[in-house]
Amino acid sequence: xxxAQRTKFIFVTGGVVSSLGKGIASASLGMLLQSRGxxxxxxKMDPYLNIDPGxxxxxxxxxxxxxxxxxxxxxxxxxxxRFLNIDMSKHNNATTGQIYYAVIKRxxxxxxxxxxxxxxPHITDEIKRRILDLSKGKEKVDVVITEVGGTVGxxxxxxxxxxxRQFRLDVGSENLLNVHLTLVPFISAAGEYKTKPTQHSVMRxxxxxxxxxxxxxxxxxxxxxxxKRKIALFCSVATNSVISAPDVATIYEVPLMFHRGGLxxxxxxxxxxxxxKPKLSAWEKFVERVKSPxxxxxxxxxxxxxxxxxxxxxxxxxxxxAGVENNVRVKLEWIEAEKIEQQNPAELLRGTSxxxxxxxxxSRGSEGKVVAIQYAREQQIPFFGICLGLQCAVIxxxxxxxxxxxxxxxxxxxxxxxxxxxxxxxxxxIKSKGGTMRLGAQPCEIKKATxxxxxxxxxxxxxxxxxxxxxxxxFKAKLEQHGMALSGINxxxxxxxxxxxxxxxxxxxxxxxxxxxxxxxxxxxxxxEFVKAALKCQKxxxx
Ligand code: GLN
Numbered sequence: 001x002x003x004a005q006r007t008k009f010i011f012v013t014g015g016v017v018s019s020l021g022k023g024i025a026s027a028s029l030g031m032l033l034q035s036r037g038x039x040x041x042x043x044k045m046d047p048y049l050n051i052d053p054g055x056x057x058x059x060x061x062x063x064x065x066x067x068x069x070x071x072x073x074x075x076x077x078x079x080x081x082r083f084l085n086i087d088m089s090k091h092n093n094a095t096t097g098q099i100y101y102a103v104i105k106r107x108x109x110x111x112x113x114x115x116x117x118x119x120x121p122h123i124t125d126e127i128k129r130r131i132l133d134l135s136k137g138k139e140k141v142d143v144v145i146t147e148v149g150g151t152v153g154x155x156x157x158x159x160x161x162x163x164x165r166q167f168r169l170d171v172g173s174e175n176l177l178n179v180h181l182t183l184v185p186f187i188s189a190a191g192e193y194k195t196k197p198t199q200h201s202v203m204r205x206x207x208x209x210x211x212x213x214x215x216x217x218x219x220x221x222x223x224x225x226x227x228k229r230k231i232a233l234f235c236s237v238a239t240n241s242v243i244s245a246p247d248v249a250t251i252y253e254v255p256l257m258f259h260r261g262g263l264x265x266x267x268x269x270x271x272x273x274x275x276x277k278p279k280l281s282a283w284e285k286f287v288e289r290v291k292s293p294x295x296x297x298x299x300x301x302x303x304x305x306x307x308x309x310x311x312x313x314x315x316x317x318x319x320x321x322a323g324v325e326n327n328v329r330v331k332l333e334w335i336e337a338e339k340i341e342q343q344n345p346a347e348l349l350r351g352t353s354x355x356x357x358x359x360x361x362x363s364r365g366s367e368g369k370v371v372a373i374q375y376a377r378e379q380q381i382p383f384f385g386i387c388l389g390l391q392c393a394v395i396x397x398x399x400x401x402x403x404x405x406x407x408x409x410x411x412x413x414x415x416x417x418x419x420x421x422x423x424x425x426x427x428x429x430i431k432s433k434g435g436t437m438r439l440g441a442q443p444c445e446i447k448k449a450t451x452x453x454x455x456x457x458x459x460x461x462x463x464x465x466x467x468x469x470x471x472x473x474x475f476k477a478k479l480e481q482h483g484m485a486l487s488g489i490n491x492x493x494x495x496x497x498x499x500x501x502x503x504x505x506x507x508x509x510x511x512x513x514x515x516x517x518x519x520x521x522x523x524x525x526x527x528x529e530f531v532k533a534a535l536k537c538q539k540x541x542x543x
Contacts, residue, residue, distance in 0.1 A: 015201025023076030027083035028255035047156035062310030070440025180212035306334035314515035321523035337365030354534030357389030385509030450487035463512035471496035506533035
């Protein structure tokens with residue numbers, strides 16, 4: 001975009017019901033504008049009072065995403081990073097908790113002396129500041145997309161919506177667009193799509209003083225022109241700006257569907273942005289490969305929060321990216337770790353060609369994970385451990401190969417005689433729970449002549465962390481004597497970051513979370529190679 005043009009602001013709100021895919025819609029919109037050569041960033045506003053989702057159970061909120069700079073953030077930041085292939089930071093997520101905390105701190109400092117501190121203008125000004133700050137990075141940003149969490153009509157999101165109303169006055173109508181994602185349900189008894197919920201949702205927005213410019217209509221199938229005209233008429237939106245968003249086979253098809261509906265063209269015209277035509281061919285090829293791969297494999301994911309797949313969102317997406325690079329559809333078989341404690345692992349893992357043990361907290365299911373890992377190690381099944389998965393692999397190896405009786409993590413048993421996983425000294429002193437883990441990108445030195453080195457093709461990598469416990473360095477020598485390679489080490493803190501078993505087809509684990517760095521057109525090498533090993537295992541031992 002030309003230097004003279006001002007930053008444009010796009011707000012994405014959601015109506016009727018939650019879970020319509022606002023995060024994917026915002027990421028798709030961002031990706032389309034980026035594909036036209038524009039510099040885009042996205043801010044997620046979360047209307048809850050927690051400072052961040054770090055202290056929320058995965059059942060409440062899904063996965064906690066972690067940025068390079070160590071913020072514990074909403075999982076939508078994962079979609080933004082994957083779709084836009086850019087790194088997010090703590091500035092890309094704001095919660096009501098953070099906004100109020102900032103204002104109250106200022107009040108205590110005396111910054112508002114003499115004044116009554118109020119939602120309008122103090123809270124709304126703080127929200128504005130965060131949106132505007134994103135447009136003022138080192139490089140000029142052409143478009144700031146702000147996604148407002150929750151559904152229009154929620155009490156919690158009112159200050160955010162009020163801010164959007166005021167924002168138009170601040171930056172001018174020519175620099176701002178409101179996109180509303182809504183639901184058009186199909187009522188089978190009537191055999192019809194119903195537009196009333198959308199009309200009501202738009203009415204709620206108008207009551208606050210927001211007129212949507214574009215409606216993205218989620219429905220089972222594409223809306224016909226008559227329905228679009230009806231919605232346009234009742235909601236005062238141009239007919240070409242009522243865009244169908246039917247269910248699609250993969251989330252990665254959403255930007256292409258929006259593009260076919262004219263979304264990016266309408267936006268750049270409305271905002272009078274100078275930019276190129278979108279370049280989407282690599283993305284189109286990727287979607288084709290997601291939809292029709294040559295092979296299919298099953299990989300078992302043995303964890304604690306498996307009923308809610310959103311808890312492992314980035315892992316599931318990393319397998320899609322890695323699948324494409326191996327021309328294979330990876331089907332995930334979610335296994336409740338506690339079940340393995342009661343059942344034979346051979347039965348539970350039947351038909352799968354690899355085992356992944358993801359991150360987690362607390363002792364529930366930990367013994368099941370250890371049993372599953374033992375099975376994968378002994379049966380030569382490809383195994384990939386992430387964070388707690390690495391810790392369980394070390395426990396298993398210590399007990400069953402090194403002969404260290406009752407070896408354990410002090411997270412699960414403080415009185416274990418062999419604490420192979422333990423808290424770091426600094427962590428022992430920390431009592432407060434928010435944002436106090438080892439968080440964010442940290443260096444990891446990769447040992448030469450290891451699988452890790454062959455996979456990364458590098459000697460130094462930066463990966464993201466979120467944990468308190470570590471491999472206890474007192475047991476390093478013992479683990480190595482019995483054949484475990486400690487293939488990645490943090491050079492600054494001297495901590496074990498990666499382990500592997502050289503005498504196994506593929507047994508690799510890492511203390512960090514590689515799933516947080518996998519991108520659509522650039523799968524993470526650890527996932528790519530794990531999938532390759534699982535595919536090989538399936539071909540060699542057809543079940
Ligand atoms: N509970 C473990 C720890 O705190 C592992 C954390 C994780 O898997 N993210 O170290």
